[in-house]
Structures are given as C-alpha cells and as structure tokens.
Amino acid sequence: MFRSLQYDDRDQVTLTINGWEVAAREGQTVWSAMAVNGQVETRRAALSGDARSAYCAMGVCFECMVEIDGLPNQQACLRRVSEGMNVTTQRITEESEADDAGL
Amino acid sequence: MKADVLVIGGGIQGCATAFHLARQGVSVIVVEKDYAGRHASGVNAGGVRLLGRDMAEVPLSKTSMEMWQTLDDDLGHDTGFRRHSLINIAVDDADLGALQVREDKMRAAGYTHERIIDRSELMDRLPHVNPDCVGGVISDLDGYAIPYKATAAFRRAAEDLGAQVVESEEVLGLRRIGNVWLAQGRQHRYEAETVVNCAGAWADRIALLIGDNVPLSHAAPMLMITARMPHFAKPVVGAVSRQLSFKQFENGTVLIGGGAKGFADRANNRTRLDYSKLAAACRTTAEFFPIMHKASINRMWAGLEAYMPDNLPVLGPAVNAARAFHAFGFSAHGFQMAPVVGQVLADLVTGGHSRFNLSPFRIDRFDRKVL
C-alpha cells in the first residue's frame, strides 16, 4: 500500500484517474498520483492483456505507459499532473480495434 | 569450398536463388559479407506489391504474386505473408483521371488485377480515411510479409535442401580460369562453375569483378514504425499522387514509408536519417488518416538500397563473361519479386533461358547512353 509522507494540502490540482476524481500536489508525477490513490494498473500487456504497472519509476521500463487526455503511450513516471488532466489505464493490445471513425 | 553455383549476397534474392537451385538438385553456396538479411532485405517495408508496377515488370511481378500465395507451404517456413490487398488513394479528379489512363493501358495489355474503386468502396475498406478522398485503385492479391522472416524462410528452406550459407564472408577477388570461377573470400576460397551476383547495394563491385560495368547508385530509403495502435487499416495503403505509404501489421504497429531517402554511407556500411523528410511523411500520414495523430514513433531506420537510372532491376546473364548472372538494382521494390527472381535465375543457370522477356533488365542497357 502506497502512502504519502506529506500531510499538508498546499498547491493541489484535481485530475481524473480511470474516472475517479483525485487531488494531487502540483509537480507530482502522474505515476505517484496513481499509486497513492490505489490505481496501480497502468497498462495492459500487448499480447496477453495481463495487467502491468510501473516497474522502474525512472523512465527506462516503459511499463507505466498510460493514456493522458486521450493520447496513449505517455510514461506516467515522467509526466507531471496538471489541473483537469484525464488519466486512464492504457488498454491497447494486439486485439484492439479502433472505434468507429465517427465519419 | 566447391559447388556448382556460388551466389554472392545473402539477401532475399540470393537466398531465393539458392532455394530454387537447391530444389533442382544443384549444389550451391551463398556467401554473405554481413549476415543474411542484414541490409535492404531484412529492413525494408515488407510490401508485397503488384499494384502500379512498371509495365516491363508486370509479367514477373504477377507470377511472383501467385507464388507468394502458397510460399509458406512451399518453403516450409513462415514468411509472415498476409494478403490484405493494397489500395492507392485518389484525392481528386486529377488522380482519378490518372488511374483511368493506367487502367486503359493495363486492360489493353490484358491485365485485370488492378481495379478502380469509388469513394464509397474506399470508405468501406478504409473507414478511417480522410473523407475528402474520392476513391482509389486496389489490387486484391497484394499484402505484406515480414522482411527478415521472409529472407530467413528462403535461407532455411535452401539449407533444408542442402545449400550452404557462409556469413561474414566478403568476396575480395573473383576470376574465371578455364571453366571455373575462383572466388577469394575473407575466410575461404571458392570454386564454382557459375556465379550469381545478388549483392544488392554492393552489386556493382561484384559486377566489376565479373567484368560488367553498370550505372548503379545507392540510397537509403527511410522507414519508421509506431508503437501498437488499435487496428484501423487492414489493407496496405498508398496514394496516387502523394508520398503516402503505410501498413498496419497484425500486431498493431504501423510501418510508415513513402520513399523519403536518408543518406547512404556505403563505405561505412551505415545510413543516416533525414528527419525533416520523415516529418513530412508524418504530416502526410496524419492528413490522410487523422487517427495517426495519436501515434507514437518507436523506431526509425534506413536500409542501403541499390537503384538503377530507370528504376528497373538488372536481371539476366553477364555480357562480358560466361556462366555469370546478375540480379540486383531492384530500386526499392524487389522484395515482392524474390520468389520469381529465384526461379528465373535457377532456370538461367540450369537451362540457359527463361520464359520471361528479360530484355528490359539487361545489364548493358545503358552502355550507349549518356546519363
């Protein structure tokens, strides 16, 4: 279970993680905001669809790729939270079909 | 080392030639200066394309396309071939006009494998295409294969039939003495009745050793591939009048080509990329398929490829020496031709002739021209 050692709530921003609205400290990484809120599943593995989560937290494993504001392949451990950001677990596997193009 | 035939170059043409020769019981050695499939054969875009071929190439390409359909079974190894069709997109009436001219020409020659499609069929086959597009042309037999796998499949099939592949073996010298060719490699010496030059971007050097001159140039066509995306395009995609070319593989990755060339440094066995041209290819791709705005590029690279002044290969016998044959200079569209090229060379080596008209591909076709 991840928890923060900080107790004050200065400089907070609000973002959405997998549909849940959460508060985070400005400048915090997206991954740590996910971790303290119990949303540790960052992506699904490309072939098996197995759940994956951050492994290195420093940008070298690419396990923490999430979708941020609809854009996939964003490394949650390197991106920083911002007001109104929408973060979702990335679910692109070999089986994924693109939605109707809406045309 | 001794064999009936020495094939110089372990790319897909050389491996396919070895396969067809070995299948006819001919003993063959392939020498490769790096490893089999190291250059253009292993790192190309994998397009298996009959659509839009130069008229001179159509008979060969058409036969090759038929061979691709059963190639995995014939080789007993996986080439990754998928027949998902190829569509060239038309963006306006001028494009449609150009397609009509081409179709008339093809029909007059008796070819029916290219078919013009209207906007609604285009949207049906490529639902994510920019709706401003007006139609296109399709070839149903076309598709893609995995370049390295396909080259390795030919190589392994040849080896299964007794062919030998010697890697890290550069040919330093080649002489014809009496009725044999003597080749000096970095590691071994070779003796063979016949040599076949499939040396790709280095084929002009081998041609010189054989005794033939050829105006070959080099370039480094660039490619980039994305991280996996949700499936949005099954056919291979091109455009009539724009530098658009991509395919989405079954694993979801999207390979973007388009013919942009980087910098070829043949002396150092290297290439360099021209990022502003790759940027242009990105813009074109997203313009045609807005979903590509969500793409992330994972790798970019270029392969060393040999070009002829008319973008047609050299295929046929040497003119200044006996028992020597050439197959190179495919000018960035030789991958699809490999199955038939191997067949043609095997026929030339064993029987002295091919059922195809090879005159457009003679090595001396530029001898009297000022280029």
Next chain:
Amino acid sequence: MQAFDCAIVGAGPAGMCAAIELARAGVQVAVLDRAPRAGGQIYRSAANSPVPDVAALGADYAAGAALISEFEQVNLTHFTGADAWHLGDDGRILFSHEGNTQELRCREMLLCPGAMERPMPIPGWTLPGVMTAGAAQVMLKSDAIVAEGAIFAGSGPLLYLIVAQYLRLGVPVTALVDTTPRQHYLDAAPHLLRALRHSGQLRKGLALLREIRTSGVAIHSVAERLKVVGDNKAEGLRFVAAGRQHEITADTVFLHHGVQPNLNMTRAMDLDHQWNSEQMCWQVSADDFGQSSIEHVSVAGDGAGIVGADGARAEGRLAALNILRRLGHLSRAERDQKAVKDLSVLSSIKSFRRFIDCLYRPTDALRLPRDPETLVCRCEEQSLDDLRKGFDQGAQDPNTLKALTRCGMGPCQGRQCGHVVAGLLAQWRDEHPETIGYYRLRSPQRLLTLDELSRYHTVQVEAAE
C-alpha cells in the same frame, strides 16, 4: 539554431561537475536534462525535497543539495525538461521540450546518461506491485511516497540504503530477503585491503548494515529460487533460505541486484563498448578522461561504467579538463597537472568498487531466467522459451534474434532485455559476451509522438536564458 562549445546530456553528479568546471573556464555550455531541476537519479529533488524529514535520507543525499546549488550559480544554459532523442556524431542534438523538438549544435559533447537497475527476471517479475528498489527511492525522493509493508529482495548497497531510509522514516518493512551468496564474502575478501583506501565508504556501508540488523526487521540471508506469487498482482514472495521454503505476504516487492550503465544513448551513437566482466555489463570504451571512440564525444559517470556518485563527480571534472584542452583553453601538461587529484580519487574509488562488485556480483540465477515461462522481454512478452526457440531456428546474435522474435523491439528498446539476451546467447553459444555483441540501436531514444515529429520543420530554437 543555437551553437555551444560543449553540450552536456544529463545533469547528475558527472554532468553537474563537468558543467561547473567548463563554465568557470568561460566555455559556452549547454546542459540538457529531463528533470525540472538538476540532480540526476542520485540527487533527485535534493535541492527541494518534499520529504518532511529529509535528514533520514542520509548525508550523501544532503551533499547533493550543495552541488546542485553550486551548479545553479554558474553561467550556463540549462535546458530543463529536455529529453534528448537524437545525438549525432556531427554535433547535432535534437531534444523534446514541452512537446516540441528543439535543435542545437555543439563542438564537444559530453554524455552522462547515468545508471539503471539491472533487470531481475525472476518468475512473476512483471506483476503489478513488483518494482525495483530504485523505484522506491525515486518515489520517496521526488514525491515523498512510500510503500508500507513491502519486501525488499536481492543484494547490493542501494537495496540496504533504501531499507534503512524506510526504517528511519518509520515506514514498516515486512522483510529484507538477501540473496548475497556466502561464497561472495570469500571471493571479496582479497579485495578488502585495497578497499580500505576508501575506508569512509566502507564504514558507511557497515553502519548501514548494522542499522538494519538492529532494527528488528525480518532478514533472510542467502536466499535462493525467488518467485513472486500472485495472479493479477503481487501477493508475496516465495524463496528458499536456511534450508527451507518461505512464503511471505506483501503487495509490494522491491527487487535489486546492482546497477548497469543506461546504454541506449551511447549505443545509438555507435560508440565503442566493451564488456566489464567484474560488473557483468557493457560499458563505453573510453580513456582516463572519458574520451570515447568518437573524438569529440566524451562520457562520464555511471553511464560510462559504474563508479558511483563520488566517482561520477571526479569523472565529470576529468572529462571537463580534457574538453578544455580540446577547446584550446588548456595545454596537455596543464590538463594532466590539474587531473592528478581526481585521477587518484578515482583510483581509490575503483579499488573500493572492486570489493563491492565482487561481494555483490549478480548471480546467474537472478541475472538470467531459469523458468521457461519467465518473460525476458517485458514489452513484447517474449519468454525464455520463445527466445530459445528463436535461437534454435538460427537467430544466434542479438539483432537476428530481435528480428525473428521481436524481443527488444518494444517501447523500452531493449533497455530491460538487452543484457539478459546477451547473457543468454553467451551461455547458449558458450562464447564471451564481447563476441555476442548488443542490439543495434537508433534514434529516437524513446517514443516520439507523430505530432511532435510532424512539427519538426517549423520549430524555432529560442534561447532558454
């Protein structure tokens, strides 16, 4: 486009020390680093720590704050949030900054890409909840976030440091599962005498171990056959120690068995590399001053071969001295005279490292997977068994194996599987890793959005003063 005398990639201890030296000599220096502030991994957030009780992180970390402050006072151009994705041997650097690619040119290039943790492909290592000990450090330093009740497994100084930091901060630790084999203590003993030249570090290390031992945390020594249990997430760690099997429950397992250079930058530049058989990893071939096989490209710090933070500082300064010579600010004699002290510091650090490297040498059992199902390539989900099949089909070097199986083709671009594949191929071919080689790497060094590259031609580089 901006041009600089020297561009330094990476603002860890090596990059900062080099930059300070160069800037003070009047050289136009650009420093590129991905983080919002300098520090690298080791001194991450040291100058603005969010941890309430920062003293718990130790004196070495505190020393980082002083270096950062010194670095921030010299006159240079520091591109923060700058992620270099192409480094050309023509002196061109392309880097992402706030979603756009910028470009600069430099006469001299100094690469300080730092270290990453050696992957530990044990069964279950891809389950959510399994992270590296370095990840625990990163989360603590940058965001003051900790995992309660975690298991720490493996061996090496970094593992013991984070356990001690957790304990000082009052964070409960479920267990320390130490995999250091008994034989390693005997193997390391002959190096102990020379290691004493650097006795400060040795004392610190011993104090750390004592601190953990007296804390009451459960310690399992000489642990073997580690396996993370759990279906969709980590639920605990199974291992054998003291002759019997243990299974400890925890939702977070931190793994560690040493660090290795973060190679992608130096490999993509085609610098010559060599196998370090003491540290069991590739490193850049460079002279005493970090000059690589490309004259105007130098390397310093852990990214060039593991030396630790103090070693990185010395290497950064040495690289700077040589760059000053190359730029005409120093004669060779002046460079050599100024280098004496750092060369001697480095030599004593290296004696100490030999002891540490021997004591905490990664075991084959943890370095290379044993179970056929264990994934080697996390991105493309290629298991030991898949790779062996590819090998048996004739793909016997890293690049052909990659082309055939897709191992190493995913977004991490071989960072996680590269050394494992080289190790497996060395074993299967019964040849030295030097003969096996490594993946051929190219730009971009990490995923680049299509939109960013699309905008490449319009980008104007502005001064970042």
